[in-house]
Amino acid sequence: MTGGLLIELLVNAVMLGAVYALFAIGLSLIFGVLEFVNFAHGEFYMLGAMATATLVQTVGLPYWLAVPLVAAAAVVAGVALYDGLLRRLRQGDFEKSILITIGLAMVLQNGALVVWGPTPRLVTTGFTTDVLQAGDLVIPVARVIALGVSLAALAAVWLVLYRTRAGLALRGVAQSREAALMVGIRPHRVSRLAVAAGIGLCGLSGAVLALIYTVFPAMGVLLVFKAFAIVIIGGLGSIAGAVVVGFGLGLFESVSGVFLGAVTANSLTFLAMILVLLFWPLGLFGRRVRL
């Protein structure tokens, strides 16, 4: 294997890993704060990608403008999701939250099929075919941009979570809802923030990956499968776990894409999940979930 191929592989791995991490952080954040699993997570990612495709291809907006628009729309969708549906559920309505979000996923996915049709779309921009070249090293510009955007978003998430009062409140509620209530943190506000941020990250990952992969209404299902494996292996509700395992999966998939088939990679991911559940039921980075 040449050094060039190795670097390409690495860029791809870090980019995939960053997007997986972004997506899984959202899932983990919502679980950590609300103790609900959002089964419609993949559909918001799909909507983000489809909206990006529509804005860039049909409306004709430049890509750099479409991304913040889509992310902002996703945040609004997150607020609507919280105030419209999730707010009505009580703590411990876990199965209910799953069933409601499954219902929502059905509506969104099939609604997208009605609106956009099943044909995969491509997002083409001025730099779609550009590459960075140095010797035998060839890296598409689109991947570098995707990498940059997702790493910047990851850094922003970290800053918000660990350097702001809102982040402190989020982590506080995730650690202990009752204790957070006692020191004057308002659970509804924090929950709304968590859902808005989680869905916002979904929309952003959709907008980023739309630059690289084709977009179609069923794409959310494929990603949510991986995201669930990531958060289970990393430990439900653990942000650090989601990041580490997200990057790990990105690396593993890029490498196994070369040496193994896609099937084997998915099966091995699932196998890893089963093994982790058997030996570390709380996940590798799991906190003690109150039940």
Place this chain on the structure above:
Amino acid sequence: MSGALRRLTPALALVALLLALPALVASNYHMAIAVSAAAFCVLAVGLNLVYGYVGLLSLCQVAFWGLGAYTTALLTTRLGVSPWLAAPAGGVVAMAASLVVGAAACRVSRHSFAITSLVFALLLQQIAFDWTSLTRGAMGMPGLPSPTLDLPGLGRIVFDSDRRFYYLILCWALITVAATRALVGSRIGRAFVAIRENEPLARAHGLDVYRYKLLAFAFSAWFTGVAGGFFCLYLTIVDPSIFDFYYTEAMLIMVIVGGAGSFWPVVAASVVFSAVPEVLRMGDELRLVLYGLILIAAMLAMPDGLAGVFRRRRLARLRRSLAAPEGPAR
């Protein structure tokens, strides 16, 4: 004795009606709906056992259904095994899979159980798509043989039409309903409900929660797997769409709207929701949008389903009739 007979009369009348249905229904189209209603009945009863009675939200019932179908298809086409052996073998494979997945998933929280089961179902569909040397991928395996039955004195029955398959799948649905009803009415069924209601308390009473969960899971997997086997023989083809999430969504609607943890309302809902889309004649996507909306509305407005609505109404009537003789109550 006569009391038992009287109690059984409605059930016997219903069975007689079900058996006479092919004579009453003219078109093959309606018979096809009846076949899928019988199959969905097995699916819904299986999910109701696991979710409604034990409280485990299993999103991989469709995996057992598909495993049964693929096992049956592989055994009949590759090894020439008789369909009558292949479908039960499919059930056995599904049950074995349920034990493996359940062994991992039943030890952890119910959160992780739901997710693990979903990921398992998605994984099997991926494998069906991608392992082309075994499953022929998206092309599927067509040309599955029809089961034949040699009856002494009556000749040979070939199950190759909607009508004949209706009897076959109806039989399996009746067996499933009877066996599951017997299970939930037994001591084991009460243990299931105890686990659902309060797991720590059930454990404190000495119930081996883990084994009861596995039992329910494997029991439903067996019936679902065999049903999947028979259903693919009816379709005469199996392809990865047998693992479609659509089946899970339909099952959930039936169990939730019927009322999770109530027996007969779920059976009724499975029949109704198999017929409704055909009556409405909507496109697949719009129907699923509607199903999603129904699911959300049912969870918000009547979380214990129609069964719960009827139960509350009956109780209210009972309370009123008790209060009435004493003049204005309250």
